[in-house]
Amino acid sequence: xxxxxxxRGRAGLPGLLSCxxxxxxxxxxxxxxxxxxxxxxxxxxxxxxxxxxMHMQSPPVNSLSLDFLTELCIGVEKLEMDKxxxxxxxxxxxxxxxxxxxxxxxxxxxxxERCGEFWKAVQEMxxxxxxxxxxxxxxxxxxxxxxxxxxxxxxxYRIMADNPRYSIGLNETQLGIVAPxxxxxxxxxxxxxxNTELALQLGLLYKPAEALKIGLxxxxxxxxxxxxxxxxxxxxxxTIPEHARQITKSMMRKPTLDKLRSNREADIQNFVSxxxxxxxxxxxxxxxxxxxxxxx
Amino acid sequence: xxxxxxxRGRAGLPGLLSCxxxxxxxxxxxxxxxxxxxxxxxxxxxxxxxxxxMHMQSPPVNSLSLDFLTELCIGVEKLEMDKxxxxxxxxxxxxxxxxxxxxxxxxxxxxxERCGEFWKAVQEMxxxxxxxxxxxxxxxxxxxxxxxxxxxxxxxYRIMADNPRYSIGLNETQLGIVAPxxxxxxxxxxxxxxNTELALQLGLLYKPAEALKIGLxxxxxxxxxxxxxxxxxxxxxxTIPEHARQITKSMMRKPTLDKLRSNREADIQNFVSxxxxxxxxxxxxxxxxxxxxxxx
Amino acid sequence: xxxxxxxRGRAGLPGLLSCxxxxxxxxxxxxxxxxxxxxxxxxxxxxxxxxxxMHMQSPPVNSLSLDFLTELCIGVEKLEMDKxxxxxxxxxxxxxxxxxxxxxxxxxxxxxERCGEFWKAVQEMxxxxxxxxxxxxxxxxxxxxxxxxxxxxxxxYRIMADNPRYSIGLNETQLGIVAPxxxxxxxxxxxxxxNTELALQLGLLYKPAEALKIGLxxxxxxxxxxxxxxxxxxxxxxTIPEHARQITKSMMRKPTLDKLRSNREADIQNFVSxxxxxxxxxxxxxxxxxxxxxxx
Numbered sequence: 044x045x046x047x048x049x050x051r052g053r054a055g056l057p058g059l060l061s062c063x064x065x066x067x068x069x070x071x072x073x074x075x076x077x078x079x080x081x082x083x084x085x086x087x088x089x090x091x092x093x094x095x096x097m098h099m100q101s102p103p104v105n106s107l108s109l110d111f112l113t114e115l116c117i118g119v120e121k122l123e124m125d126k127x128x129x130x131x132x133x134x135x136x137x138x139x140x141x142x143x144x145x146x147x148x149x150x151x152x153x154x155x156e157r158c159g160e161f162w163k164a165v166q167e168m169x170x171x172x173x174x175x176x177x178x179x180x181x182x183x184x185x186x187x188x189x190x191x192x193x194x195x196x197x198x199x200y201r202i203m204a205d206n207p208r209y210s211i212g213l214n215e216t217q218l219g220i221v222a223p224x225x226x227x228x229x230x231x232x233x234x235x236x237x238n239t240e241l242a243l244q245l246g247l248l249y250k251p252a253e254a255l256k257i258g259l260x261x262x263x264x265x266x267x268x269x270x271x272x273x274x275x276x277x278x279x280x281x282t283i284p285e286h287a288r289q290i291t292k293s294m295m296r297k298p299t300l301d302k303l304r305s306n307r308e309a310d311i312q313n314f315v316s317x318x319x320x321x322x323x324x325x326x327x328x329x330x331x332x333x334x335x336x337x338x339x
Numbered sequence: 340x341x342x343x344x345x346x347r348g349r350a351g352l353p354g355l356l357s358c359x360x361x362x363x364x365x366x367x368x369x370x371x372x373x374x375x376x377x378x379x380x381x382x383x384x385x386x387x388x389x390x391x392x393m394h395m396q397s398p399p400v401n402s403l404s405l406d407f408l409t410e411l412c413i414g415v416e417k418l419e420m421d422k423x424x425x426x427x428x429x430x431x432x433x434x435x436x437x438x439x440x441x442x443x444x445x446x447x448x449x450x451x452e453r454c455g456e457f458w459k460a461v462q463e464m465x466x467x468x469x470x471x472x473x474x475x476x477x478x479x480x481x482x483x484x485x486x487x488x489x490x491x492x493x494x495x496y497r498i499m500a501d502n503p504r505y506s507i508g509l510n511e512t513q514l515g516i517v518a519p520x521x522x523x524x525x526x527x528x529x530x531x532x533x534n535t536e537l538a539l540q541l542g543l544l545y546k547p548a549e550a551l552k553i554g555l556x557x558x559x560x561x562x563x564x565x566x567x568x569x570x571x572x573x574x575x576x577x578t579i580p581e582h583a584r585q586i587t588k589s590m591m592r593k594p595t596l597d598k599l600r601s602n603r604e605a606d607i608q609n610f611v612s613x614x615x616x617x618x619x620x621x622x623x624x625x626x627x628x629x630x631x632x633x634x635x
Numbered sequence: 636x637x638x639x640x641x642x643r644g645r646a647g648l649p650g651l652l653s654c655x656x657x658x659x660x661x662x663x664x665x666x667x668x669x670x671x672x673x674x675x676x677x678x679x680x681x682x683x684x685x686x687x688x689m690h691m692q693s694p695p696v697n698s699l700s701l702d703f704l705t706e707l708c709i710g711v712e713k714l715e716m717d718k719x720x721x722x723x724x725x726x727x728x729x730x731x732x733x734x735x736x737x738x739x740x741x742x743x744x745x746x747x748e749r750c751g752e753f754w755k756a757v758q759e760m761x762x763x764x765x766x767x768x769x770x771x772x773x774x775x776x777x778x779x780x781x782x783x784x785x786x787x788x789x790x791x792y793r794i795m796a797d798n799p800r801y802s803i804g805l806n807e808t809q810l811g812i813v814a815p816x817x818x819x820x821x822x823x824x825x826x827x828x829x830n831t832e833l834a835l836q837l838g839l840l841y842k843p844a845e846a847l848k849i850g851l852x853x854x855x856x857x858x859x860x861x862x863x864x865x866x867x868x869x870x871x872x873x874t875i876p877e878h879a880r881q882i883t884k885s886m887m888r889k890p891t892l893d894k895l896r897s898n899r900e901a902d903i904q905n906f907v908s909x910x911x912x913x914x915x916x917x918x919x920x921x922x923x924x925x926x927x928x929x930x931x
Binding site: 199200231232233234235258261280283284286287288290291292294295296 | 807808809810811812813814816819827828829831832833835836837838918
């Protein structure tokens with residue numbers, strides 16, 4: 044019921060979630076699955092520059108499934124342990140979308156144990172990326188709602204394609220679910236308390252120009268230059284004395300990371316008990332059915 | 340003495356408290372009283388939309404007296420308990436003023452017990468409004484100094500009349516008194532630490548355009564459209580899934596609310612011992628005398 | 636090694652530390668010493684206005700040596716104890732520089748005891764200025780890197796010369812060292828979390844126009860009017876009731892001050908063990924040699 048209301052009202056609020064079906068992938072939670080045997084992450088690591096580019100390549104919209112998150116975390120950890128790797132650029136190989144966020148199929152009709160396992164992987168992704176010693180840059184070459192936005196927010200710098208058909212934001216509320224406290228904390232650290240309060244209550248998705256204005260992204264560039272500019276920007280970051288930069292980054296982020304580290308189990312319990320509620324499961328089913336109708 | 344200095348220097352600081360007497364009500368603490376038997380609050384509740392409009396109608400300037408606050412709190416509580424009421428718009432029936440803030444007569448020449456009772460009601464108003472489960476919108480159709488500004492800041496969204504003769508701000512310092520920590524916290528949550536530090540030290544009152552620029556209000560509209568735009572905005576907010584929005588709002592505001600909840604008694608003691616000081620009572624008397632001279 | 640990388644990369648990052656030697660003093664840590672017997676601070680205190688102007692006059696670039704800091708703290712304490720003194724303006728008598736920050740000679744080749752004594756003086760300067768009961772205004776008439784920027788940030792208001800050859804920022808990371816948590820806290824309180832994260836990781840120095848844009852300074856004026864505008868601004872601040880303003884300022888800053896007050900010894904130990912490391916000492920030596928070559 045709540046979701047229906049959200050969809051009805053959507054057209055009236057500028058910058059909100061749009062699923063108008065112009066051949067675009069739905070820019071949020073998705074139900075699609077790709078062949079789980081093919082790698083969902085491709086890492087190009089250049090040892091001469093010390094920079095790795097991580098391409099998300101899980102069709103159609105880089106949904107954050109348990110498999111995807113596990114692969115991503117393993118990939119990040121490998122790079123983190125390689126002392127020669129100092130910079131990580133995250134981007135998408137899929138057209139029009141950076142990442143559509145958490146995979147709805149991991150939350151619908153699953154056992155509490157499985158839901159808990161999934162949520163632990165979401166936490167792990169955030170802890171690894173927000174706490175990375177590497178310089179991290181998001182090359183946001185498409186829409187980036189919900190979990191996709193969170194992933195962008197973990198980076199040290201965000202470069203987005205200047206295409207008004209793309210949007211970015213933590214739009215969970217629009218779907219009847221709630222961004223947890225560490226999503227909120229990450230956004231507050233980036234755009235401040237008031238912007239976050241407004242964005243999270245309304246589940247706002249921002250066009251690139253709006254996102255730049257409130258500081259949700261740092262720079263807009265033409266779509267075909269996102270990755271090139273990310274590489275140039277990384278070159279500049281890597282001129283900074285490494286040890287001093289790492290200590291400084293940790294000083295800025297440690298209190299926020301520690302809040303989740305010391306509350307992981309409670310946060311998992313909280314998520315599982317919320318997502319397995321009948322009313323929420325019903326909302327998710329309605330949302331999936333709407334997505335199917337759009338595709339048909 | 341301190342107050343005199345404030346008044347002398349006022350003309351020099353743009354955007355500060357102005358009492359230039361063009362027939363306007365004094366936009367701050369006031370001494371006027373209206374007949375206490377007529378209702379100070381009028382609530383229009385539309386059950387079909389689920390939206391209540393609360394008109395403040397305590398002539399001349401909606402001063403926040405103990406009676407006014409008690410009526411207001413009872414009104415809010417009734418709406419809060421009505422599950423069908425999802426939105427609350429707060430506005431003024433008085434010309435040129437939203438609310439002039441705390442009633443100075445409640446703080447002058449009163450017993451410590453009475454001062455404490457008054458302060459408890461101010462706290463209660465803030466706790467009820469800042470912690471409301473409803474979507475709350477301030478339709479600021481006039482000046483809104485001190486306690487009037489605080490009331491605006493408790494809302495989820497602030498729409499102000501674009502009239503440069505109006506102003507808004509926590510100008511307590513100008514009167515020789517101090518905004519307590521929870522006024523401060525509410526402002527920091529809205530406009531950030533630095534803007535708050537500057538605004539509270541100088542007791543700044545902002546013209547609508549300035550208020551918009553620092554984020555003290557969210558939107559300016561022509562004076563005759565304030566209430567209509569508030570109603571339209573409310574319609575959009577009510578499309579958001581209710582439960583998810585409420586949890587999100589609570590997540591953003593609970594730490595700030597809890598700080599006062601766990602310090603109410605100490606905060607009352609602090610206020611009473613400050614306001615009953617001879618020097619502060621003398622300042623208040625001088626201020627009231629100045630207001631009387633302006634009226635004469 | 637780290638420092639070399641910083642210097643190599645410097646040209647590429649707009650707004651970073653520049654030592655291009657156009658006759659300007661190096662706008663950061665310096666090795667120069669002046670005759671320690673002449674006063675490094677000149678205070679002009681006007682009893683009729685209650686305003687003191689503190690001129691920093693330690694050639695060539697007002698480096699914050701132990702002697703300088705000791706003199707400065709004694710000067711501030713004297714004014715603080717004089718109840719007639721209500722305003723303090725801090726400015727520089729040296730051309731082109733406000734203060735170049737901490738004196739590198741106090742950190743190179745010194746015993747741990749001496750390093751600890753130096754750091755305690757840096758803490759004391761910050762505690763005295765950030766916690767001052769007086770209204771404090773920085774009249775920034777030249778470049779203000781690192782410790783010079785920190786000193787500016789302690790003030791209630793910052794007026795900077797609108798000269799694009801000047802810059803301001805906490806650029807410690809560029810030199811391979813780390814701004815401690817209380818430098819960071821002071822900057823977060825002024826420009827917010829995200830601006831601080833970016834500025835401190837990259838060790839950014841901002842041109843006046845950039846500094847104004849993020850709120851690192853409050854106002855830009857032509858170079859020859861910095862001190863005059865500071866005096867005019869002070870006159871306006873002094874119209875505010877004194878006691879209320881002081882309590883308000885303390886309410887805004889006390890939590891930040893208390894964090895260092897309750898961790899002074901640990902902070903000193905932390906600094907001493909970091910700065911006496913072989914790798915850091917080597918970095919400092921290389922930096923000093925580079926400065927010498929520039930001068931030759």
